[in-house]
Amino acid sequence: MTMTPLGIPRRLLECTVDGEPVRAPEGATVLDACRSAGKDIPTLCQGDTLRPKNACRVCMVEVEGARTLVPACSREVEPGMEVRTDTERARHSRRLVLELLASSVDLSTTPRAAEWIEDYGAEPDRFGPDAARLGEEPRIDNELYVRDYDKCILCYKCVDACGDQWQNSFAISVVGRGFDARIAVEHDGPLTDSACVYCGNCIEVCPTGALSFKSEFDMRAAGTWDESQQTETTTVCAYCGVGCNLTLHVQDNEIVKVTSPHDNPVTHGNLCIKGRFGYQHVQNRD
Amino acid sequence: MDLHFGDSKPTDEERAAVDALLGPPESSWEGADRDEMRAADLRWARGGREARDRRDLLLPGLHAINDRIGWISEGALDYLCRRLTVPPAEAYGVATFYAMFSVRPRPATVLHVCTDLACAAAGASELCAAVEQRTGPGIRVERSPCLGLCERAPAALAIRAGDPVRTAVSAPATAEAAVLAASAPDSAPEEPPAALAVPQAGSPELTLLRRVGVVDPESLDDYRAHGGYAALRRAFVLGPAAVIREVTDSGLVGRGGAAFPTGRKWQATAAQPDRPHYLVCNADESEPGTFKDRVIMEGDPYALIEAMTVAGYATGAHRGYLYLRGEYPRALRLLENAIGQARARGLLGDDVLGQGYAFDIEIRRGAGAYICGEETALFNSIEGYRGEPRSKPPFPVEKGLFGRPTAENNVETLVNVLPILTMGAQAYAAIGTGGSTGPKLFCVSGSVERPGIYELPFGATLGELLELAGVRDGLRAVLLGGAAGGFVRPDELGIPLTFEGTREAGTTLGSGVVMAFDDTVALPRLLLRIAEFFRDESCGQCVPCRVGTVRQEEALHRIVERTGAAAADDIALLREVGRAMRDASICGLGQTAWNAVESAIDRLGAYE
Numbered sequence: 001m002t003m004t005p006l007g008i009p010r011r012l013l014e015c016t017v018d019g020e021p022v023r024a025p026e027g028a029t030v031l032d033a034c035r036s037a038g039k040d041i042p043t044l045c046q047g048d049t050l051r052p053k054n055a056c057r058v059c060m061v062e063v064e065g066a067r068t069l070v071p072a073c074s075r076e077v078e079p080g081m082e083v084r085t086d087t088e089r090a091r092h093s094r095r096l097v098l099e100l101l102a103s104s105v106d107l108s109t110t111p112r113a114a115e116w117i118e119d120y121g122a123e124p125d126r127f128g129p130d131a132a133r134l135g136e137e138p139r140i141d142n143e144l145y146v147r148d149y150d151k152c153i154l155c156y157k158c159v160d161a162c163g164d165q166w167q168n169s170f171a172i173s174v175v176g177r178g179f180d181a182r183i184a185v186e187h188d189g190p191l192t193d194s195a196c197v198y199c200g201n202c203i204e205v206c207p208t209g210a211l212s213f214k215s216e217f218d219m220r221a222a223g224t225w226d227e228s229q230q231t232e233t234t235t236v237c238a239y240c241g242v243g244c245n246l247t248l249h250v251q252d253n254e255i256v257k258v259t260s261p262h263d264n265p266v267t268h269g270n271l272c273i274k275g276r277f278g279y280q281h282v283q284n285r286d
Numbered sequence: 287m288d289l290h291f292g293d294s295k296p297t298d299e300e301r302a303a304v305d306a307l308l309g310p311p312e313s314s315w316e317g318a319d320r321d322e323m324r325a326a327d328l329r330w331a332r333g334g335r336e337a338r339d340r341r342d343l344l345l346p347g348l349h350a351i352n353d354r355i356g357w358i359s360e361g362a363l364d365y366l367c368r369r370l371t372v373p374p375a376e377a378y379g380v381a382t383f384y385a386m387f388s389v390r391p392r393p394a395t396v397l398h399v400c401t402d403l404a405c406a407a408a409g410a411s412e413l414c415a416a417v418e419q420r421t422g423p424g425i426r427v428e429r430s431p432c433l434g435l436c437e438r439a440p441a442a443l444a445i446r447a448g449d450p451v452r453t454a455v456s457a458p459a460t461a462e463a464a465v466l467a468a469s470a471p472d473s474a475p476e477e478p479p480a481a482l483a484v485p486q487a488g489s490p491e492l493t494l495l496r497r498v499g500v501v502d503p504e505s506l507d508d509y510r511a512h513g514g515y516a517a518l519r520r521a522f523v524l525g526p527a528a529v530i531r532e533v534t535d536s537g538l539v540g541r542g543g544a545a546f547p548t549g550r551k552w553q554a555t556a557a558q559p560d561r562p563h564y565l566v567c568n569a570d571e572s573e574p575g576t577f578k579d580r581v582i583m584e585g586d587p588y589a590l591i592e593a594m595t596v597a598g599y600a601t602g603a604h605r606g607y608l609y610l611r612g613e614y615p616r617a618l619r620l621l622e623n624a625i626g627q628a629r630a631r632g633l634l635g636d637d638v639l640g641q642g643y644a645f646d647i648e649i650r651r652g653a654g655a656y657i658c659g660e661e662t663a664l665f666n667s668i669e670g671y672r673g674e675p676r677s678k679p680p681f682p683v684e685k686g687l688f689g690r691p692t693a694e695n696n697v698e699t700l701v702n703v704l705p706i707l708t709m710g711a712q713a714y715a716a717i718g719t720g721g722s723t724g725p726k727l728f729c730v731s732g733s734v735e736r737p738g739i740y741e742l743p744f745g746a747t748l749g750e751l752l753e754l755a756g757v758r759d760g761l762r763a764v765l766l767g768g769a770a771g772g773f774v775r776p777d778e779l780g781i782p783l784t785f786e787g788t789r790e791a792g793t794t795l796g797s798g799v800v801m802a803f804d805d806t807v808a809l810p811r812l813l814l815r816i817a818e819f820f821r822d823e824s825c826g827q828c829v830p831c832r833v834g835t836v837r838q839e840e841a842l843h844r845i846v847e848r849t850g851a852a853a854a855d856d857i858a859l860l861r862e863v864g865r866a867m868r869d870a871s872i873c874g875l876g877q878t879a880w881n882a883v884e885s886a887i888d889r890l891g892a893y894e
Contacts, residue, residue, distance in 0.1 A: 054677050055828050057870045068877065069869045074677060089869065093830075096866035100833035126859065128844075132836050154826065163376075169288070170373030174672065174826070175382040177655070179836045181826030186374035187292070187360050187389075195290030195375065 015081040024077045031059060031072040039085045042094060042116045044101075044207050045155035046073035049268045050165055053156045056101075058116075060093045061085045069093055095120040103127045104179075105134050106151045109209030109220075132179065138217070141190040144198050144277045146217040151210035152183055158202035158211060159183065166270050171195035172202065183210075200276040204259060204269050213257040213277075226251060234261060237275040242266065244275050255279045289373055291364045300362035303354035303449075307346055308369050317368040337371040342688075344372055344670030348381050349612075349651055356396070356447030357388040372670065383672045383825075385431075385654030386445075386612050393423065394447040397468040398430035398613070399459075400440060402574040403769070404731040405432075406815055407807050408439035408458070416461035417442070425468045431656065431819055432574035433457075433613050436731035436801075437483045437738045443613060444468040453615040477616060480585035483577065485736045485755070493705050493717075493725045494698070495741045498585030503620050506627040509588035515633065517707040521596045522641045524707075529600040530556060533703060535711035537723035542568060542659075542696030543767070543797045544874075545785050548703075551693055554683035555601040558691035565603040566687055566694040567594050568664060569610045569617075572656040573768035574819060575799035578727040579697035581739045583610075583617040586701075587624040591647065593700035595638060596707065598645045601693045606647040609664050612654050621649055656823035660873050661694045662686075663825065674827045675873035698727055698798075718744030722784035726798060730755040732765075733804035742783065749779030751800060760804040763890050767796020769816050770878035772885035793885065809892045810846045813883050817842045820879035831876030834867040838880065845893055853893040860887075 010025035017037040024033040029052065034041050045056035052074035060069035064082035069090060072083075084090065098117055102124035107113040117124070138148040154174065162172045171194050175184045185194035203211045212220075219225040230251045237244045244267045247259045258276050262269035296304070305311070311318040316337055347366040351358050358381050367374045381387050399417060401410045418427050435441035441457035442464040454467035454474035467474040481487040481499025488499055502508040509515075521529045534549025555563055567590065571579040583590060594606045610618055625647050628634045636644045650668050652658050658667045662676035665687045686692025702724055706714045715723045722744035728751055731737040735756030742751060748764065761776040772793040774781060781791045788795045803812065821835040841860050845853040864880030871877045886892040 054872070057829050057872075060870050068871075071677065092862070093866045093870045096834075096862060097829050097870060100829055100837065100863075100866075103837070104833050127837050127840065131840060153829070154832070156827075163373075169290075171290070171375055173373075173375040173379030175379045176826070177383050177672075178821060178824040178826045179832055181832065184375070184378070186378045187363075188378070189292075193292060195288075195373065 013077050013079045015077050015079065015083060017083045018085055026077075028077050029073060030061060030063070030070065030075045030077055030081070030083055033077050034061065034072055034083065034085055041072055041085055042098075042112070043073055044110070044153060045157060047157050047160075047205050047207075049262050049270075050157055050160050050205060053160065055156055056097070056153060058094055058097050058101075060090055060097075062087050062090050091120060095122045098122040099124045099126070101153055103131050103133070105153055105208070107208065109151060109212075110153075110207060113208075136182075139191070140214070140217075142192055142198070143214055144273075145200060145203055146212055146214055147183075147191070148210050148212065148217070149182060151208045153208055153210075154181060154183065155207055157205040157207065161201045161205045161270075162196075166268075167197070167199055167201050169195050169197050169199070171197070198273040198277065199271060200273070201270045203276075204271075215256050219251075219256065225256075230256065237271070239272075239274045239278065244271055246271070246275055248279070254283055289367070289371065291368060291374065292360065294359070294361035294364055296359070296361040296365040300351055300355060300359065301365060303350045304347055304362070304366050304369060307350045308340075308343065311369060316371070317365055337369065340370055341372060341670040342668055344370060344377060344380060345650065345653065345667060348377075348384075348387055349653065352387050352653075353447055353451040354449055356394040357390065357392050359389075359391075363389070370670075376671075380670065380672055383655060384612075384652075387653055393426045395425045395468050395471075396445050397421065397425055397427050397464060398433065398443045398445070399427060399464065400431070400433040400435065400442065401429045401815070402432035402819065403765070403801060403812065403815060404436035404575060404737075405440040406812070407732055407803060410440045413440050413442070413459060413461060413464070417464050420461055420465045421468065425465075430613075431822065432572065432576075434571055434577040434580045434611070436575055436577050436729065438478075439731065439737075442467065443615075444471050444474070445615075446471050455616070480581050483581045483738045484585070485738045486740060492741050494582070494701055494727060495585070495739065497589065498581065501586065503585055503587050504623055506588060506624070506631060506633075509586075513708070514588055515592055515639075517704040518592050518596055518599075518633075518639065520707045521599055522639065522643070526556060526600045526602065529596065529707070532706055532711045533600070536702075536706040536714045538699065538702050538706060538714075539722075539785070540696060541698035541702070541726070541798065543573070543770070543794075545795075548695065548699055551683060551695075552597070552601050555603075555691050555693040558684060560684075560691055561602075562605065562690055563601055563603040564687040564690055564692040565594060565598040565601060565606040566661075566664065566668075566692055567606060567608045567700060568659060568661065568694055568696045569608055569614075570652050570659040570664060571697070571797075572611055572652075572659050573770065573797045573799060574816075575731055575765065575768045575801045576729050576797045577731075578729050578739050578798060580614055580617055582697055582701055583614070584620055587617075587620045588628070589701050589704060590621070590697055591624050591628050591634070593703050594647055595634065595645050596703050597693060597695060597700055599638075599643055603693070604644050604646070606645065607668055607687065608647055608649045609652060609658070609668060610649055611652045611658075618649065618651065625649065655825075656819075657825045657873075657875055660875060663873070664694070665692070672825070674825045675875075677872055719782075719784050719786070721786040726783065726795075728783070728798045728800050730800045730802070732802040733758045733761065733807075734802050744784045745787075746783050747779060748774070748781045748783055748800065751783060752779065752802060755800075755802075757802055758804055760806070761802060762805040762807060763803045763809070763886070765799065765801040765803070765882065767794045768799040768801075769819055769882055770874070771796040771799060772881050773890050774885075775889055778889075794881075809886060809890065810842070813886050813892060814839070814842045814846060816882050817879075820875065824875060824879075828870070828872045828876060830867045830870045831872070831879065834863050834871075834876065835879055837863050838867075838883070842883070849893045857887060857893060860884075
């Protein structure tokens with residue numbers, strides 16, 4: 001059973017979303033308010049367990065009185081705020097951002113990307129065949145996970161999860177700048193020479209599949225990865241007494257990856273190397 | 287925090303460079319030799335929070351290594367990280383952010399040849415080619431964004447690593463002179479005094495520039511003999527609240543480009559209950575075509591020190607940071623001297639002028655990143671993080687440097703505070719127009735006979751200013767406000783140089799750049815250079831700017847030789863990308879990156 005901790009009651013603020021009155025608790029974001037009003041706003045860098053980074057800019061909305069568009073994921077609701085989610089201006093901006101992203105990186109494993117590209121009428125190809133792309137080769141330097149930076153949109157979620165927001169390993173950082181900025185470990189070396197402790201919490205938060213289990217990466221390469229055939233079972237990790245929840249993703253009676261429920265008040269989706277990767281013994285059938 | 291370090295060790299030289307900044311390590315916990323581990327080391331874990339609180343020394347530390355060796359090796363970076371308890375991955379991210387640092391081996395001497403707007407118009411690419419032919423493997427030639435020497439274009443800056451680091455400027459540069467500056471920086475000819483950049487120097491009509499060329503920039507006594515420290519004395523008589531009232535009543539607005547009312551910013555900072563408050567002087571003047579702050583700092587450095595003290599007093603700050611761009615070695619030397627002198631004479635320190643007010647100034651050098659001129663990126667840079675802008679709100683007056691209330695002002699803005707206090711708010715506000723009060727500095731460069739800094743009361747027209755500077759025949763376009771500003775046509779010289787006047791004319795005053803281009807300049811090439819500049823200088827944090835600047839540069843490349851219908855598709859594309867960048871970028875860099883090119887298309891008909 002997942003428990004939802006109850007916080008101190010918060011004051012409700014009144015605002016409007018697309019003309020409809022909405023009440024949102026103090027401290028809630030514009031995105032929270034929009035979602036509670038039933039609006040489907042695309043997000044990529046927003047993470048349910050992380051502080052908003054507002055780097056991807058796909059959740060931009062119009063707020064009355066603001067000179068520029070406003071990132072819904074990080075702007076807090078203010079009383080009387082008038083938010084418009086579906087104006088031509090907001091749609092233009094989202095369409096362009098999707099085009100810019102899809103023209104520079106591989107969004108094939110980004111959930112909902114294809115749907116949004118269609119919804120917004122984005123045409124990533126119109127920048128021409130010579131448009132600069134990341135064009136990075138996957139980095140496979142250990143048996144646990146793969147870094148495929150050709151899919152990286154630089155959302156900073158892995159950096160934040162590895163840093164002071166969760167793991168405190170600080171093994172990952174953004175290096176370089178501008179279009180040449182990349183995610184890397186110290187001195188841009190292999191993961192095995194870095195401060196990485198292989199908790200895999202960066203994989204948990206990666207929105208595009210740029211970071212993935214080696215098992216998933218290999219199965220995708222072999223064409224055998226099939227999420228429709230997978231079952232998910234949430235259980236308790238048996239390695240120690242903390243009691244972290246594990247969600248086992250099973251395909252053809254084999255565990256193919258392990259995640260953890262984000263609404264779990266103990267782990268918030270985070271695990272350690274054993275919980276996340278130490279599942280082979282379960283299916284050792286010799 | 288469990289830090290992980292590799293096996294790379296610093297060389298003795300690298301260790302010495304870091305220790306010269308931080309002092310020798312106290313224990314092996316922060317990098318002392320393990321063989322010399324003392325008994326105390328086994329009982330006390332030093333470092334930790336105490337060292338981590340000095341994270342803001344990361345940037346000075348990277349400078350120390352880069353200055354001594356010329357580049358930053360793994361061993362050197364790891365040693366610095368150990369000393370400051372900074373994770374190596376983060377420090378690597380910071381080191382690779384700045385253009386003046388290298389994490390790959392390179393020669394000790396780097397010659398930065400400016401290829402930006404004014405220098406490009408003055409033949410920078412020919413200069414680069416000629417310099418590259420004449421230099422051997424011991425000198426690395428790098429194409430640089432604006433060096434802030436536009437009045438003496440083309441310009442080159444040589445930096446030779448060592449102890450101490452040596453620098454030499456060559457401007458206007460010939461290939462021979464630039465190579466000489468790089469190969470023998472100590473014996474390169476001295477730069478002309480800053481006053482030569484002020485064609486009106488010595489004129490009694492000047493207010494902000496009245497001391498440039500008149501006082502000795504090295505002498506505190508000379509500064510005082512010319513009216514120095516009268517404003518601070520008046521400030522102490524008035525008290526902080528009345529100083530803010532004077533500044534508010536004067537109508538002073540920020541001169542860095544955003545034109546925010548200075549008094550309001552000071553009031554908002556002073557009113558914050560959270561302590562301490564900080565004052566930050568933004569001297570990261572990197573807008574192509576802008577060099578006014580350099581001329582003030584080189585010609586009248588004490589004025590800035592005094593103005594910062596007044597600002598600190600008014601806003602309740604006891605510490606001021608002067609963030610100076612890394613490309614200004616002479617300004618650095620003069621300001622260091624001025625701060626040292628002021629401190630020795632009780633004009634900075636625990637008891638300024640015996641008034642019981644404590645204030646001191648620390649200089650922080652940038653390392654080649656235009657984005658660090660954005661106020662929140664500047665905070666990150668000082669704090670030892672990547673110079674990426676923060677999203678606002680919260681605003682700096684509430685949560686600025688080190689998360690504390692901070693007033694950040696540009697050099698020119700601060701220097702205006704001195705005449706406001708000495709002549710009084712009313713007399714000051716009588717200068718200029720109703721909407722734009724006071725005197726204003728303009729950086730005039732390009733196709734003019736007398737390029738330099740001009741001081742005029744707000745309200746003079748663009749034509750009058752260009753007349754003063756001796757505009758050459760065949761004027762094709764004027765860039766107002768720098769690369770983030772906009773072009774105007776030769777038939778628009780009647781535009782009044784005020785905030786309201788330029789706004790009405792659909793353009794901007796920006797940072798005060800007025801760059802004239804005659805018809806020998808190939809406009810599409812110039813626009814390409816502007817696009818290239820923004821692509822280079824984007825921090826990469828948000829998608830519209832990181833990818834948008836690249837897509838715009840690509841489109842401009844495609845149409846560099848095309849006009850009319852052949853360019854129409856790409857111009858439409860540019861507009862769409864530009865609109866999203868303006869609407870959705872995190873900071874002003876992305877929001878304004880398309881301004882100049884758009885104005886060239888719309889006002890100049892660049893591709894018709």
